[in-house]
Amino acid sequence: EAQVTQNPRYLITVTGKKLTVTCSQNMNHEYMSWYRQDPGLGLRQIYYSMNVEVTDKGDVPEGYKVSRKEKRNFPLILESPSPNQTSLYFCASSLYQANTEAFFGQGTRLTVV
Amino acid sequence: EDKVVQSPLSLVVHEGDTVTLNCSYEVTNFRSLLWYKQEKKAPTFLFMLTSSGIEKKSGRLSSILDKKELFSILNITATQTGDSAVYLCAVPQGGSEKLVFGKGTKLTVNP
Numbered sequence: 001e002a003q004v005t006q007n008p009r010y011l012i013t014v015t016g017k018k019l020t021v022t023c024s025q026n027m028n029h030e031y032m033s034w035y036r037q038d039p040g041l042g043l044r045q046i047y048y049s050m051n052v053e054v055t056d057k058g059d060v061p062e063g064y065k066v067s068r069k070e071k072r073n074f075p076l077i078l079e080s081p082s083p084n085q086t087s088l089y090f091c092a093s094s095l096y097q098a099n100t101e102a103f104f105g106q107g108t109r110l111t112v113v
Numbered sequence: 114e115d116k117v118v119q120s121p122l123s124l125v126v127h128e129g130d131t132v133t134l135n136c137s138y139e140v141t142n143f144r145s146l147l148w149y150k151q152e153k154k155a156p157t158f159l160f161m162l163t164s165s166g167i168e169k170k171s172g173r174l175s176s177i178l179d180k181k182e183l184f185s186i187l188n189i190t191a192t193q194t195g196d197s198a199v200y201l202c203a204v205p206q207g208g209s210e211k212l213v214f215g216k217g218t219k220l221t222v223n224p
Contacts, residue, residue, distance in 0.1 A: 033212065042216035043156070043201065050210055058211055090155065098205035098212040099145040099163075104155035 002027045006091050006105035013081055013112055021076045021108050023091030031094040032074040033058065033102075034066065036087040043090070048098070049074055081112040115140040115206045119215035127223050130192050134200050134218045137184040141207030146185050148176055149201040151217070156201055159187070192222045 004025045013019055025032065033048035035058075045058030049068040063085055065077040074093075078085060091105040116139045126132055138146065145163045149156035160169040165180035173192075178185045189196055199217040206213055 031210065035214075040216070043203075043214040045212055045214075048210055048212070056210070059213070098210040099147070099161070101147070101158040101161060102149075102156075102212075104157070107154045 002103065004091055004093050004103050004105040006089075006108050008108060009106060010109045011111070013110070015082055015112055016080050019078050019081060019110075021078075021089060021091075021110070023074045023076065023105060024072050025074075025093040025103070026072065027093060027095075027103065028071065029093035029095050029103075030071070031097055031100070032068065033092050033094075033098075034064070034074070034076045035090045035092065036060065036085075037090065037107075038087050046076070046089075050097075081110075083112045086110060086112050115204070115213050117202055117204050117213050117215040119200075119202050119218050121218060122216065123219040123221070125221045125223065126192055128193060130222075131188065131190045132192060132220060134187040134189075134220070135184060136187070136202030136215055138202075138204045139183065140204050140213070143180065143183075143207065144205050146178055147203045148185070148187050149203065151199040151201055152197075159200075189220075192220075194222050194224055196220060197222045 034046040035043045047066040049055045089108045092102040094100040094102045120135045147161045148159040160176045162178035168177045173190045176187045201217045202215040
């Protein structure tokens, strides 16, 4: 089954404790991206990747890191999480570019206390 | 700065009504506009529009793009409670592969 898998689905952590949210897709897609969704602000792109070893900033990259060492995986790293990073996070993949159909993961609900 | 603005932000209708959701955009080097539906969690793809005036249709949902006036509409006819969701519009930013989303329209369809 074609899918984008994020883990974990729910996470409560403390300020400053490094964490990684994993994202994996099995569709051989080149384009992958991370979003956060907050009430009243909609979906905002954090980082995106056009292919292996090619990543670029979205609209809200501060406080986040990503890497794309393999085509299927695109982890999101919070080196020192803060409470303002409490949010619902989505990973998505598309075949080639931003202007193609995106498939989203099921989301990760992150709470930083 | 590229912008995507959706209206209304929320809408409550009765089953059987027809609704029109709006998405206006300001982006350089426009390539496409995409519509997504978000029910409980992950958004799912509805339509991608690239050409002005050509309607995309899927069952009771349809969408059209006006590149001159820089907007798109999403129509839902004979609404059902299962259409209750947040509808999102997204446009790739000109000159990059960033994707900019509008804030969404929350549609509630009451029985």
